[in-house]
Amino acid sequence: MSTTADLHIHNPVEDVLRKERIPTIWCPGCGIGTTVNSFAAALLGQDIDLKKTAIVSGIGCSGRVSGYMALDSFHTTHGRAIPFATGLKLANPELNVIVYSGDGDLTSIGGNHLIHAARRNMDIMVVCVNNMIYAMTGGQAAATTPGNSITTTSPFGSFEPEICLPQLVDAAGAVFVARWTAYHVKQLERTMAKALKKKGFRFIEVLTPCPTLYQRRNNMGDGLAAMVDYKNRSKIRNGAPTYEVALEPGGEIVVGEFVDREREDYLTRMRRQLGTNYSELPPQPEEEEQEGCCSSC
Amino acid sequence: MLKEIRIAGFGGQGVILSAHILGRAVSIHEGGFATMTQNYGPEARGGAASAALVISDQPVLFPYVSNPDILVVMSQEAFTRYTPELKEGGVLIVEEDLVRMENVPQHIKVYSIPATRFAEELGKKMVLNVVMVGFFCAITEAVSYDACRKAVIDSVPEKFQKLNLDAFENGYGFGKNLLAKGPSKEEDTEPVSVLESAS
Amino acid sequence: MMHADPNCVLTGTHFMNGDAACCEGAIAAGARFAAGYPITPSTEVVERFAARVPKIGGIFIQMEDELAASITLQGMVWAGAKSFTVTSGPGYSLMMEHIGFAAMTETPCVFVNVQRGGPSTGLPTLPAQGDMMQARFGSHGDYSTISLVPNSPQECFSLTVKAFNLAEKFRVPVMFMMDECVGHMTEKVVIPDAKEIEVTPRRHASKPPSEFLLFEPGEELVPEMAHAGEGYKVYVTGLTHDKRGYPLMNPASQKELIPRLFEKISRAADELTIVESEGLEDADVVVVSYGITSRVAQRAIEMARAKGLKVGKLRLICVWPFPEKLIRELAPKVKALVMPELNMGQVVIELERCAGGQCKVISVPHPGGTVHKPADILAAIERGAQ
Numbered sequence: 001m002s003t004t005a006d007l008h009i010h011n012p013v014e015d016v017l018r019k020e021r022i023p024t025i026w027c028p029g030c031g032i033g034t035t036v037n038s039f040a041a042a043l044l045g046q047d048i049d050l051k052k053t054a055i056v057s058g059i060g061c062s063g064r065v066s067g068y069m070a071l072d073s074f075h076t077t078h079g080r081a082i083p084f085a086t087g088l089k090l091a092n093p094e095l096n097v098i099v100y101s102g103d104g105d106l107t108s109i110g111g112n113h114l115i116h117a118a119r120r121n122m123d124i125m126v127v128c129v130n131n132m133i134y135a136m137t138g139g140q141a142a143a144t145t146p147g148n149s150i151t152t153t154s155p156f157g158s159f160e161p162e163i164c165l166p167q168l169v170d171a172a173g174a175v176f177v178a179r180w181t182a183y184h185v186k187q188l189e190r191t192m193a194k195a196l197k198k199k200g201f202r203f204i205e206v207l208t209p210c211p212t213l214y215q216r217r218n219n220m221g222d223g224l225a226a227m228v229d230y231k232n233r234s235k236i237r238n239g240a241p242t243y244e245v246a247l248e249p250g251g252e253i254v255v256g257e258f259v260d261r262e263r264e265d266y267l268t269r270m271r272r273q274l275g276t277n278y279s280e281l282p283p284q285p286e287e288e289e290q291e292g293c294c295s296s297c
Numbered sequence: 298m299l300k301e302i303r304i305a306g307f308g309g310q311g312v313i314l315s316a317h318i319l320g321r322a323v324s325i326h327e328g329g330f331a332t333m334t335q336n337y338g339p340e341a342r343g344g345a346a347s348a349a350l351v352i353s354d355q356p357v358l359f360p361y362v363s364n365p366d367i368l369v370v371m372s373q374e375a376f377t378r379y380t381p382e383l384k385e386g387g388v389l390i391v392e393e394d395l396v397r398m399e400n401v402p403q404h405i406k407v408y409s410i411p412a413t414r415f416a417e418e419l420g421k422k423m424v425l426n427v428v429m430v431g432f433f434c435a436i437t438e439a440v441s442y443d444a445c446r447k448a449v450i451d452s453v454p455e456k457f458q459k460l461n462l463d464a465f466e467n468g469y470g471f472g473k474n475l476l477a478k479g480p481s482k483e484e485d486t487e488p489v490s491v492l493e494s495a496s
Numbered sequence: 497m498m499h500a501d502p503n504c505v506l507t508g509t510h511f512m513n514g515d516a517a518c519c520e521g522a523i524a525a526g527a528r529f530a531a532g533y534p535i536t537p538s539t540e541v542v543e544r545f546a547a548r549v550p551k552i553g554g555i556f557i558q559m560e561d562e563l564a565a566s567i568t569l570q571g572m573v574w575a576g577a578k579s580f581t582v583t584s585g586p587g588y589s590l591m592m593e594h595i596g597f598a599a600m601t602e603t604p605c606v607f608v609n610v611q612r613g614g615p616s617t618g619l620p621t622l623p624a625q626g627d628m629m630q631a632r633f634g635s636h637g638d639y640s641t642i643s644l645v646p647n648s649p650q651e652c653f654s655l656t657v658k659a660f661n662l663a664e665k666f667r668v669p670v671m672f673m674m675d676e677c678v679g680h681m682t683e684k685v686v687i688p689d690a691k692e693i694e695v696t697p698r699r700h701a702s703k704p705p706s707e708f709l710l711f712e713p714g715e716e717l718v719p720e721m722a723h724a725g726e727g728y729k730v731y732v733t734g735l736t737h738d739k740r741g742y743p744l745m746n747p748a749s750q751k752e753l754i755p756r757l758f759e760k761i762s763r764a765a766d767e768l769t770i771v772e773s774e775g776l777e778d779a780d781v782v783v784v785s786y787g788i789t790s791r792v793a794q795r796a797i798e799m800a801r802a803k804g805l806k807v808g809k810l811r812l813i814c815v816w817p818f819p820e821k822l823i824r825e826l827a828p829k830v831k832a833l834v835m836p837e838l839n840m841g842q843v844v845i846e847l848e849r850c851a852g853g854q855c856k857v858i859s860v861p862h863p864g865g866t867v868h869k870p871a872d873i874l875a876a877i878e879r880g881a882q
């Protein structure tokens with residue numbers, strides 16, 4: 001404990017950050033840090049045992065989030081945060097397991113795992129930082145890149161349709177699906193807090209600006225301009241059917257909590273269905289076996 | 298003494314289990330060595346089943362069987378496919394109701410048994426394979442009666458033990474009687490097969 | 497020293513195949529968790545595991561692919577479990593990235609590969625030993641690990657236990673390199689009393705979180721491990737990292753980390769020289785082999801001896817790390833080393849390197865699908881004896 005009087009104003013979220021690792025690698029105006037603030041506040045606002053909370057990321061700018069949180073932090077491989085998190089959860093169901101990663105990581109290279117974790121209703125919470133680009137590698141087109149965007153691999157404008165993540169995970173079986181933007185810090189915090197308390201596969205998409213590699217190339221200004229844009233374009237529609245929330249270039253950004261339902265999670269269902277075929281402990285012998293003296297004497 | 302054995306038939310007859318029982322008998326109850334392999338490839342999909350067993354008083358080194366000393370066939374296809382591989386002087390054991398024997402090679406000994414009928418008499422066609430095991434045991438003496446019997450007991454669920462032991466005894470008894478008469482080889486003594494008389 | 501849990505070990509004499517024995521070995525070694533994806537000829541291992549472990553507090557999860565399985569198992573390990581995955585050919589290729597992740601993060605675990613003929617889909621139901629170099633070098637980057645190769649169902653049991661123990665001792669992913677023949681072959685397997693099965697426990701953090709550094713090389717250069725949920729706030733990354741586990745990407749930290757990952761294994765070279773040998777003392781020719789091929793080689797050796805040739809046998813049970821010292825000592829004393837493998841000549845490259853021109857090295861390649869004809873190995877022995 002520090003004995004000197006704190007001269008700077010203590011920001012409570014610092015308690016869940018690895019302060020010694022700050023400054024972060026993120027660029028000025030990057031939206032990732034904004035989402036982390038909301039996340040940290042959400043964590044602190046709950047009676048969650050932080051010692052039993054693990055955060056798992058894949059690879060990417062967003063994939064660095066796990067490494068700034070003062071939790072059990074796992075920075076895994078590109079696309080595989082969800083299966084790693086699945087392993088953590090299965091071997092220690094007491095853990096709160098959060099996956100925090102990028103759009104490319106979770107939905108493209110890791111898209112199959114996303115679908116199947118949602119289908120299994122694995123009890124993990126997934127935060128997808130959607131900056132609509134592969135940022136870490138220098139701004140290539142992603143499955144989330146809005147049509148006709150300039151990226152390094154689509155220099156004449158991208159022409160692939162973009163994926164609608166809430167609809168995808170909804171269809172796959174997620175019990176909680178929400179979307180906010182980096183502008184909606186308070187709403188995001190509240191949604192994250194709610195999701196932290198829920199059981200089952202929870203998915204939160206957060207649209208964030210990547211001024212360095214996406215906004216700038218597409219004449220969208222800096223991080224601040226992105227906030228203004230999010231503010232103007234977004235419309236809160238809690239409970240909106242997820243087939244109505246697809247993002248259109250320049251169009252409305254539907255935000256809110258879209259899905260919040262109950263479904264038995266993986267482990268609960270496993271235990272119920274296995275019944276007497278499952279036991280937490282191996283069958284114990286009736287009596288303690290009397291240990292003789294060691295075999296070497 | 299090293300002996301190479303192949304047991305073949307179609308899926309569902311318990312071909313693999315019969316090899317399993319014999320392998321167990323030798324390696325666990327007789328203190329010898331047994332190595333069993335089976336076909337897994339596409340050929341195992343089309344309904345054919347085949348297991349190979351090498352038994353010896355020494356550790357088995359080479360795992361595969363290409364020219365068996367003893368061949369047990371429980372289907373026409375198995376007969377056609379594997380009989381040419383039998384070693385000269387080898388023993389061919391046949392489920393006589395399921396196999397019509399044609400072009401039987403020279404210099405082999407043939408022993409046949411209506412094992413399916415025995416199994417049906419016991420009320421469970423399923424135990425055909427154990428009848429064959431009993432018969433095999435009696436004819437070849439490659440495995441002792443006691444070891445084989447024990448292996449049958451520990452290879453089947455308890456509630457089917459009596460049934461299987463009866464099947465084993467029937468096969469064994471039939472084999473011993475047959476031995477007293479001598480092998481059924483030579484064209485004139487070719488066993489009458491149900492299939493044949495039906496056609 | 498810990499022992500296997502008597503409530504979980506299937507003590508007794510069994511007639512079982514190598515895949516089943518491998519599963520029993522994993523359970524005896526303390527694995528209660530596994531992730532997998534079906535692939536012939538390895539699936540029987542996890543099928544049995546799926547039937548066995550729910551009753552003893554374990555979970556098997558069938559993942560959506562091998563990419564997932566090979567990292568899910570590592571999540572299990574970092575949550576405190578012993579875990580493994582099982583695959584063959586194509587699945588093994590998909591797992592490569594995560595073998596490197598396990599090497600980099602020093603995650604103790606076992607990858608079982610029941611080798612089948614390749615490349616590509618190859619021969620799903622027939623044996624080969626074509627993944628031996630992949631086991632050593634398959635993941636990108638430079639790392640060192642351990643590969644054990646059983647030649648019987650009995651060894652599929654006992655060496656699986658050993659694989660888990662070595663994984664814990666050295667904190668590496670251990671490659672358990674079976675093949676279709678050994679995996680599907682049924683033989684007597686004796687599973688001893690749990691009391692007789694030694695199990696290496698995890699090197700768990702011995703210091704409180706405030707004093708603990710997750711990647712500080714401890715005894716034998718191996719760090720101690722803390723798990724998620726224990727209050728240590730572990731930081732695990734596949735990036736080059738410092739002793740805290742924090743990313744530190746520069747030549748100096750690379751130099752501190754990577755050579756240690758090699759050295760923790762190389763300094764145990766004697767312990768990891770796990771071989772079975774016979775008649776080396778006065779041999780003119782030594783047949784060096786591993787896995788199923790060693791059994792066929794044994795027959796060839798016996799045939800050669802019957803012809804009056806002086807032939808020795810050297811079976812590599814641990815192929816990686818390669819028993820370099822042993823070969824360097826042996827090579828000057830013999831006329832030839834003969835190496836049959838169910839591949840077109842993989843481990844023989846290493847044999848040749850270690851023999852250093854001191855004797856002839858004769859490869860007896862085989863594309864797989866079955867085993868060698870003993871006569872082919874005999875012919876090579878005869879050539880070597882000239």
Ligand SMILES: Cc1ncc(C[n+]2csc(CCOP(=O)(O)OP(=O)(O)O)c2C)c(N)n1
Pocket residue numbers: 059060061062063078101102103104105106129131133134135136137142
């Ligand atoms: C198997 C593999 N392929 C490619 C890469 C290179 N790579 C690193 S991060 C990344 C994209 C990250 O994009 P995203 O997940 O959207 O994260 P962001 O950087 O945008 O936050 C890629 C392609 C990798 N690390 N591993």
Ligand code: SF4
Pocket residue numbers: 025026027029030031032061062131135136209210211212213
């Ligand atoms: S490149 Fe983009 S996503 Fe990455 S840190 Fe910079 S602004 Fe953020």
Ligand SMILES: [Mg+2]
Pocket residue numbers: 060102103104129130131132133134135142
């Ligand atoms: Mg991105």
